[in-house]
Amino acid sequence: MAELGEEVERYDVDNRRRAVRGVVEILVGTPALAFGVFLVLALDVGRAGAVMFVVGIMIGGGLGVVVLGTILAVQAVTRVGERFVLHEGGLVHSWGDRRTVALWTDVAAAVDLGKKTFLAKALGVDVRCQITLVDGSRVTIGPFVDGAGLLIRRVLEATA
Numbered sequence: 001m002a003e004l005g006e007e008v009e010r011y012d013v014d015n016r017r018r019a020v021r022g023v024v025e026i027l028v029g030t031p032a033l034a035f036g037v038f039l040v041l042a043l044d045v046g047r048a049g050a051v052m053f054v055v056g057i058m059i060g061g062g063l064g065v066v067v068l069g070t071i072l073a074v075q076a077v078t079r080v081g082e083r084f085v086l087h088e089g090g091l092v093h094s095w096g097d098r099r100t101v102a103l104w105t106d107v108a109a110a111v112d113l114g115k116k117t118f119l120a121k122a123l124g125v126d127v128r129c130q131i132t133l134v135d136g137s138r139v140t141i142g143p144f145v146d147g148a149g150l151l152i153r154r155v156l157e158a159t160a
Contacts, residue, residue, distance in 0.1 A: 003103055005088030011151045012083045013095075018144045019076035021124065025069025033062030084145060086154060091131070093139045100139055108134045110159040112152060129155060 036058030043051065082095035090103040113128040120126040129141040129152040141152055 003105075004090050004092070004101070008086045008088060008154075009147075009151075010083055010085050011145050011147050013079065014144050014146055015076045015080060015082065018072050021144075022069045022072030022074075022076060025065050025072065027069075029062045029065030029069060031062075032058050033066060036062055084141065084151060086151065091139065091155060100137065102131055102133055102139055104158050106133050106135070107159045108132045110155050112156060114152070127152065131155060131159075 036055050039055045040052075040059070043055070079095040083093075085092040085094070090101060090106070093100045093102070109130075109132045111130050111132075113130055114120070114126050116126060124143045127141075127143045127145075127148045129148075131139040131141070133139075141148055141155070145151060
């Protein structure tokens with residue numbers, strides 16, 4: 001595409017790291033979920049109070065971590081070869097047969113959603129940027145992109 005101009009840089013997604021993280025989350029969440037269900041069955045079902053609150057946290061937290069881990073594992077398998085290519089006139093996000101072209105003139109908003117806290121870094125949400133195009137489609141730059149911080153900075157500068 002002539003509107004994109006010259007290629008500036010390529011940013012590959014580290015699918016191995018995404019897959020490992022997904023498997024670890026599944027392995028951590030499953031025992032918490034199973035233990036929580038066991039406690040519900042072992043304890044008096046009508047029991048209220050702090051004990052059941054903690055059990056609910058275990059079940060909800062375990063289920064949430066398993067679901068997030070599953071999403072990451074599925075993405076690691078289905079998004080082989082995912083990359084972002086920065087051009088002078090825009091950004092191209094591609095994997096497999098899919099390709100999203102975001103010309104800088106077509107960007108409605110680019111928002112840095114990263115959180116700069118210890119917990120956010122531990123959970124992997126410290127680096128994240130959502131690019132919304134005028135047609136409503138979105139491109140998300142996440143923590144598994146090699147050099148994501150630099151890419152996000154460049155996108156925000158280009159769309160400011």
